[in-house]
Amino acid sequence: MTGSQVPAAIAEYRTAADVSPEETRDAIVNPAHCVVCAGLTATSVGGLFDTRFGIAGNYEVRRCLQCGLEQLFPVPAPAQLKNFYEHYYNFSGERDTVYTTFREWFFSSPLYRLWIRLDGDISFHTRKGSGRLLDIGCNEGRTLKNYARNGFQAEGTELNETAAAVARAAGFHVFTGQLEDFAPATPYDVAVLSNVLEHSLDPKAMLLSAHRLLKPGGQVWISCPNSQSWLRSVFGQWWINWHIPFHITHFSPHALRNLLEDSGFLHIEIRQITPALWVASSIVAWLFAREGRATRQLRNAFLIFGLVLLCRALLFPLLSWGNRAGRGDCLVATAARAG
Ligand SMILES: [Zn+2]
Structure with missing residues (x-):
């Protein structure tokens, strides 16, 4: 960067929005x-650390002075991230624990469908339809079963080979390379990015890939945390959706809309949902998380399920106010590729 570029970038932004002198400095x-x-x-939140797995390191979230997008700093190197995912993430070999057994039973039970009607459907599990659906970042394929049950011809992409093997064993086609390299013979009717976009080191490239993989008029369905959530203000550094160091970007409704438009999508609709599980997880992180230590209480099925029910029962007026006021915890977006 040359000296002349710095004031130019900031001057451009300052005419358009509210950058404080501290941010500029x-x-x-x-x-x-x-x-x-x-x-x-510029820094918007400092002093962040991993409240789930206890991965070492201090991070901050910075806000772009030009486009307003908030993002993790420092951004981990791709090789380091790959290492973190393999060691800590969803499919790291945890099986047959009380937590995973309960989770498996719950997600395949009618009780789950009843629950998401009450609490909100952030993973598009209640949307019925037909045609080809691509679940980007499908993990071990649990959600593919839901999409198939709802009428779609469901396929997935997944970088984790171990997780992809489980999805394939259940009968699904899963692509395991980089999304940019995926070139299917037939385009898709729907591309799903359910709590995936915020993990990407290049969210615009991910949306451009989704756009390329869709047929004209095809839809992208996105869910991701809302950086303007009221729970962020309440829980501060303990907000579960900082998810250090896995969440690279933090979208406001405005930032998500802009990025979708820039990636060629139309008919953008964004609504908000506040899952009781996310509120319960923030409470547990606030109560128990310590720097450098895994928060095992987040995997305590009884504690989490009890808190989820309590949050839903006691806080529902607040949760629904947050969603209506644009300050819900999760953004749920639908957009279309031009027909
Ligand atoms: Zn930017």
Whole structure:
């Protein structure tokens, strides 16, 4: 970066929005560039650490002075992230524990379908339809079963080979390379990014890939945390959706809409849901998480399920107010490729 680029980027932004003098100073003194538009960023939240697995390291979230997108800093290197996913993430070999047994039973039970009608469906499990559906980041294929049950011809992409093997054993086609390299013979009617986009090191490239993989008029369905959630304000550094160091970007409704438009999508609709599980998880992180230590209480089925029921029963007026006020915990978006 040359000296002349710094004031130019900030001057452009300052005419358009509210950058404080502190942010301007921070962006110059401690320069880091936006993962989407390469604009300068300034610290919006500091002192963050992994509240789930106890991965070492201190992080902050910075806000792009140009496009407004919030993002993790420092961004882990791709090889480091791959290592974290293999060691800690969803499919790291945890099986037959009380938590996973309960989870498996719950997700395949009629009780789950009843629950998401009450609590909100952030994974599109209640949407019925037909045609070809691609679940991007399908994990071990649990959700593929739901989409198939709802009438879709469901397929997935998944970087984790172990998880993909489980989905294939259940009869699903799963592509395991980089999304940019995926070139199916027939395009899809629906591409699903359920709590995936915020994990991407390049969310715009991911949306452009989704766009390319869809047939004209095809839809992308996205869910991701809302960076304007009221729960972020309440829980501060303990907000479960910081999810250090796995959540790279943090979208406001405005930032998500802009990125969808820039990636060629139309008819964008964004609504908000606040899953009781996310509220319960923030409470558990606030009560129990300590830096450098795994929060095993997050895998305690009785504690989590009890808190989920309590949050749903006692906080429902607040949760529904948050959703209506644009400050819900999860954004649920639908957009279409031009027909
Ligand atoms: Zn930016």
